[in-house]
Structures are given as structure tokens and as C-alpha cells.
Amino acid sequence: MQERDAFAAVAALPGVTEAAASARAALDPLLLDRRLRSAGPQLAAEAAFRNAQASATLEGAEVPDDELRRGLLTSPLLRVAGGILELQRGLRTWQGQPTRQVWAALAATAGREYLVDELRGRPRSNGDELHDPLHLGLQRDAGEVGVRLALLAELLHQPTSAPALVVAALAHGELLALQPFAAGNGVVARAFSHLLLAQRGVDPDLLAMTDVGLASLGRATYVRAIQAYDSGRPEAVAAWCIHLASAFERGAVLARQTLDSLT
Numbered sequence: 540m541q542e543r544d545a546f547a548a549v550a551a552l553p554g555v556t557e558a559a560a561s562a563r564a565a566l567d568p569l570l571l572d573r574r575l576r577s578a579g580p581q582l583a584a585e586a587a588f589r590n591a592q593a594s595a596t597l598e599g600a601e602v603p604d605d606e607l608r609r610g611l612l613t614s615p616l617l618r619v620a621g622g623i624l625e626l627q628r629g630l631r632t633w634q635g636q637p638t639r640q641v642w643a644a645l646a647a648t649a650g651r652e653y654l655v656d657e658l659r660g661r662p663r664s665n666g667d668e669l670h671d672p673l674h675l676g677l678q679r680d681a682g683e684v685g686v687r688l689a690l691l692a693e694l695l696h697q698p699t700s701a702p703a704l705v706v707a708a709l710a711h712g713e714l715l716a717l718q719p720f721a722a723g724n725g726v727v728a729r730a731f732s733h734l735l736l737a738q739r740g741v742d743p744d745l746l747a748m749t750d751v752g753l754a755s756l757g758r759a760t761y762v763r764a765i766q767a768y769d770s771g772r773p774e775a776v777a778a779w780c781i782h783l784a785s786a787f788e789r790g791a792v793l794a795r796q797t798l799d800s801l802t
Contacts, residue, residue, distance in 0.1 A: 545694055546701035549709060552777035558784035559704040566747055566791035574802045579744060582798050586746050587627040589793075593750035594627075594729050595620035597758055599672045619652045623726055630734050630745060638692045642719070645730050649723025662688075663721045670722035673762050677716055677769055684717045695735075703739035707732040708783035712776075716769040729753070732783070748797075752789030756782065 550556050569575075575582065592607060600619040612621040626648045633641045647660030653670050663669065665681045691713050699706060714728035729750055736742040753761055764782045767775035 544699050546699040546706050546709060549776055549780060550701040550705045552773055555705060555777050555780045556702060558781040559702040562704055562784040562788040563741060565788045566742060569746060569791065569795050569798065572798065574798060578798060578801045581801055582746055582794065583744050585797055586748050586794060588624060589748050590750040591624035591627040592620060593754040594726055595623050596754050597761060598725055615652060622648055622651050626726065626730055630730060633734060634738055638695055641731065642727060645727040646720040646723050649726035650720060653722035658721055662719055667721045669718060673725060675762065675766060677718055679717065684719050687713065687717055688719055703736055703741045704784055704787060705780055707735040708780040710735055711783060712765060712768045712779050715765050746794045747787055748790035748793045749787045751793055752786030755789055756786055
């Protein structure tokens with residue numbers, strides 16, 4: 540990602556912009572729905588819960604719905620899921636904050652069950668053990684990770700003609716592939732992509748249940764897609780963006796269905 544408008548270069552790959560447009564079109568009618576005036580907060584709360592539960596499932600921490608809803612965090616897996624839920628519910632507080640500060644804060648929450656306090660939210664060093672629940676096998680030299688993270692942070696603050704969904708997909712992919720923290724990288728990547736879409740006006744109220752969409756497409760498919768993305772091949776990067784757009788579209792449809800059930 541070193542071109543002047545690297546995000547736009549990816550958006551120009553076959554099928555990427557079209558997938559992003561289709562995904563956004565799935566959510567836009569919901570944002571104009573008058574029922575959100577009364578049911579919006581309830582829908583946002585349900586989206587946070589379902590995204591957290593799905594994100595935990597992708598991390599290998601599948602937990603009972605009722606216990607998580609009641610806050611009965613009586614096992615390590617439930618505590619992992621509870622931490623992810625806390626993170627999802629607090630995403631709004633990080634809008635407009637410096638990118639690196641956001642990454643560190645998300646990682647501090649995501650890594651709480653796995654790391655001692657002094658390691659949580661701190662970039663991984665070469666000697667740190669990496670918690671890799673997806674078994675990606677993508678651990679890199681910490682120096683290389685630092686360089687690419689700095690580039691990503693810089694690119695996110697530059698203007699781009701690329702759709703926000705493409706920007707979010709690429710940020711998600713970089714954070715997941717780089718594994719910059721000792722634990723919680725998948726959680727951080729997914730949560731940060733939600734935050735980007737809120738900040739860029741695609742999903743301002745965090746209603747799309749994108750992580751549910753990802754889980755429904757399959758954990759193994761997610762793993763294969765990010766491993767292929769890491770190769771840097773244009774067709775693999777395009778496929779990753781299309782995969783994320785498909786997950787967002789599924790999450791948008793589910794949000795609309797959930798609003799119908801609430802009203």
C-alpha cells in the first residue's frame with residue numbers, strides 16, 4: 540500500500556467498487572427509516588451485542604447467548620466475549636481520536652483475558668508470544684510491523700477517492716495480517732473497521748451486524764481470505780475486499796430484519 544492513493548488503486552481492481560456499492564445500498568434505506576427515531580438506540584444495542592458475540596465466535600470463544608446477555612462471565616470464554624461486548628458498546632467514545640491511540644485502547648480491552656496489564660495495548664515485540672486463535676501463522680518482525688502500521692495510519696489521514704467500505708476492508712486486513720499486538724488482533728481489526736465506517740458516514744450509528752455476516756460466511760473462509768490477502772496479489776486483495784463487502788451487506792440485511800422485529 541505505497542501508492543499516492545493506495546486505497547483508490549485497490550478500489551479500481553475488478554469487482555471491488557461494485558461490491559462496496561452493493562453493500563452500502565443494502566444499509567442506506569435503513570438509515571432513512573423513521574422507525575429509528577424511537578427504535579434506533581435499541582437496534583444499536585442489539586447490533587453491538589450480536590457483533591460482539593460473532594466476533595468472539597471468530598476468536599474461538601463461542602458462548603451461550605443468555606449468559607452473555609445477563610453478564611454471567613463465569614468462564615474464560617465468557618470473559619473473552621464479555622470484553623469484546625464492552626469494546627463494541629464503547630466504540631463511539633473513540634470517534635475522532637488519534638488512530639494509534641484507538642488501536643492501543645482497543646487492544647488493551649481485547650487482550651485483557653490473555654495478557655498481563657503491562658503488555659495490554661502495547662505493540663508486540665519480537666520476543667513476545669503471539670496469541671493467534673485463527674492460526675494464521677503470519678507473525679512478522681516487529682520492526683516491519685511498525686513501519687507498515689505507520690504507513691497505514693498515514694494513509695488513513697490522507698484524502699482518498701475510494702469508497703469507505705474499501706478503506707475499512709483494507710484497514711481490517713492490514714491489522715489482522717500484521718498481528719501488531721500480542722493478543723486480540725482480530726477483535727481490534729473488526730472493531731476498528733466498524734469505527735471507520737461510522738466516522739466516514741456509511742454506518743454512523745453502528746447498526747450493521749458485519750461480524751455476524753463474517754461468521755455466517757464461515758471462520759475457515761475468513762482465515763483463507765486473510766491469508767491470501769497477505770500475499771499481496773491484486774486478485775487476493777480484491778477478493779478480501781469483496782468478502783468484507785459481502786459480510787457488511789449480510790449485516791445490513793440482518794439489521795433491517797432486526798428493526799422489523801423490534802417494531
